[in-house]
Amino acid sequence: MIGSSNNVDESQNLSLDSSNESGSSSRIVMATPNELVPPKWAGTKLLSEEGRIYQKIKDGLPPIMKNRVTITAIHLCMRRVPVEESRFEVYLENVKKVTRARGRRVDSSGWYGTSAKNVDSLMRRGFEMNSIMPASYPHGVGIYLSHFLSPQISDMMSDIDENGEKHIVLCQFILGNSEKVELGSKQLFPSSANFDTGVDELTNPKVYVVWCGVAI
Numbered sequence: 001m002i003g004s005s006n007n008v009d010e011s012q013n014l015s016l017d018s019s020n021e022s023g024s025s026s027r028i029v030m031a032t033p034n035e036l037v038p039p040k041w042a043g044t045k046l047l048s049e050e051g052r053i054y055q056k057i058k059d060g061l062p063p064i065m066k067n068r069v070t071i072t073a074i075h076l077c078m079r080r081v082p083v084e085e086s087r088f089e090v091y092l093e094n095v096k097k098v099t100r101a102r103g104r105r106v107d108s109s110g111w112y113g114t115s116a117k118n119v120d121s122l123m124r125r126g127f128e129m130n131s132i133m134p135a136s137y138p139h140g141v142g143i144y145l146s147h148f149l150s151p152q153i154s155d156m157m158s159d160i161d162e163n164g165e166k167h168i169v170l171c172q173f174i175l176g177n178s179e180k181v182e183l184g185s186k187q188l189f190p191s192s193a194n195f196d197t198g199v200d201e202l203t204n205p206k207v208y209v210v211w212c213g214v215a216i
Contacts, residue, residue, distance in 0.1 A: 039075070040073070040075060041075065041119055041120050041123045042120070042123050042124055043077060043078055043079075043080060043081075043084060043123045043124075044075040044076060044077055044078065044123060045075065045076045045078055046073060046074075046075055046076075047073075047074045047075065047076055053074075053076065054074050057074055057170070058071060058074075061151065062149055062150070062151070062152070064152050065151055065152055065155070068152075069155070072165060077123065087126060091172075091174075094174060095107050095174055098174050098176045098196060101176075102176055102177060102196075106174055106175055106176045106196070107172055107173065107174055107175060108148075108172070108173060108174075108175040108208075109148045109170060109171065109172055109173070110145030110146055110147060110148060110154075110170075110171055110173060110208050111145060111146045111147075111148070111150075111151040111153070111154035111168045111169065111170055111171070112143070112144070112145050112146075112154055112168065112169040112170075112171050113144075113146070113153075113154030113155060113156065113157035113158030113166070113167070113168050113169075114157075114158055114159070114167055114168075114169060115158065115159040115161065115167065116161045116165070116167055118167075119167050119169065122169065127143055138183060138184055138185070139181040139182070139183060139185060139187075139198060139199075139200050139207060139209055140181045140185045140186065140187035140188065140198050140209050140211075141186060141187065141188050142188070142198065142209040142210050142211045142212060143209070143210040143212070144157060144207055144208070144209060145171060145173060145207070145208045145210060146206060146207055146208075147205060147206055147207075147208070148170075150206050151168055153206055153207060154168045155168055173197075173208070173210055174196060174197070174210075175196065175197055175208065176195070176196025176197055177194060177195045177196050177197075178195065178196070178197045178198065178199045178202065178205065178208070179191055179194075179195040179197075179198055179199070180198070180199060180200070180201060180202050181198035181199065181200070181209055183200075187209075188211065188212075189211050190211060196211075197209060197210055197211065198211070
């Protein structure tokens with residue numbers, strides 16, 4: 001979920017660690033734990049490389065990612081405590097509300113680039129509104145997710161940690177009706193009740209902007 005709007009389900013998060021093979025240090029950690037290894041973050045489980053979910057995520061990466069990164073770990077987010085179950089229930093209720101309002105399925109999946117420290121914060125408290133717009137995609141103030149088939153964009157928005165790793169998180173979120181947000185905009189909310197999220201372009205969006213505090 002994002003802020004108070006509860007329109008992103010962090011329980012679907014996968015964090016991806018990767019290392020850049022082109023010389024510069026860039027490793028991606030996909031968040032998804034095996035039972036014998038203590039979790040790196042609270043509420044996560046390290047996946048086995050031979051497991052079905054691990055292979056599905058790895059195989060689903062686009063060629064541009066497969067050719068430039070090495071996955072070092074995938075961690076699955078779990079719902080183990082009541083507050084996490086409550087967040088998920090609120091998310092599902094909001095999916096139902098927006099689906100009724102829009103008359104169609106409104107949820108989608110996207111990647112979120114962040115730091116290892118922020119992954120820990122995300123797992124403990126959920127999403128928090130970032131008031132700083134990414135330099136590469138300044139399309140308003142909100143939570144920036146890249147298209148499921150374009151995780152490399154979130155890779156560029158993530159920070160390299162002390163181990164040379166980057167982290168991207170796979171999120172399920174409420175897409176609803178999207179509006180184009182112009183480059184350089186400082187938009188904070190949907191422009192009207194007809195929209196739920198922002199995008200960099202309508203026909204082939206690469207970046208989604210999820211607003212905080214949307215009444216859904």
